[in-house]
Amino acid sequence: MKSSHKKKTKATIKEEETSLSEPSSCHFFNDLPEISAYRSHLLQWYDQNKRELPWRTVAMTEPDVNIRTYAVWVSEIMLQQTQVATVIDYYDKWMKRWPTVENLAAATLEEVNQMWAGLGYYSRGRRLHEGAKKVVSDLNGQMPRCTEGLLKLLPGVGRYTAGAIGSIALGQVTGAVDGNVIRVLCRVRAIGADSTGPVVTEALWKIANTIVDTERPGDFNQAMMELGARVCTPKSPLCSQCPIQTHCHAFRKVSIKQEQDSKRLQSKLASKLNTSVPEIENCCKFSKFIL
Structure with a gap:
């Protein structure tokens, strides 16, 4: 009995993944007016409810694109597998000590590890340090200016991190699919298949790149993450407070x-x-x- 149940489950998942490989009015956004309304509803909610976070302030106010990109990069690496509330103090201390990529590159690994103590996953701090040294030595101190460059040139930067930095710091029109965004999109488009599978992963990135706001890509991606973290939560989601409920x-x-x-x-x-x-x-x- 158990084995037949597993086979049925696998078959169902395979069928769902196959359906995602083809355009569907249910799983994808195909209506331009709906996309426009979705963006508007989400960004309006974000403008009224977003948390004031130090890296967001830098992204909005720092005129130097090199410092802005570096600052967002630091925040994204720190936020990997760590809660926002924990990261804030570490981020403020880090940026006060090493406000530029050149400052970080000049630090020792021991100093970086000391500053990172308590955040966990020390390899993240080491990759930041390695990346800073590479930017200074190989890129003349200039942070990559596009999502593709961030992905290819910075150690420890994957598809999501490159999309987040590129959209938030550089205004690149690209989606950013993290755990919170996966949950939001799977619910909004009623995707029940395994979200870790390659077909579903590509489908989610396709959706994210389709709906991202072209004028405010960074704010849009942060709004999606904020929605997943505070409203569209894993358990007991606050559907009555959701700004995109009519699209779900x-x-x-x-x-x-x-x-x-x-x-x-x-x-x-x-x-x-x-x-x-x-x-x-x-x-x-x-x-x-x-x-």
């Missing part, structure tokens, strides 16, 4: 299911009442015997 297929499916279940329950209750309550004529006949 999962919410729609759940609402329909709840409505159907409610009607079935009401029907069962009505049926029980009808069979258990005697007719009024019978009540009258019975009352004669009592009298």
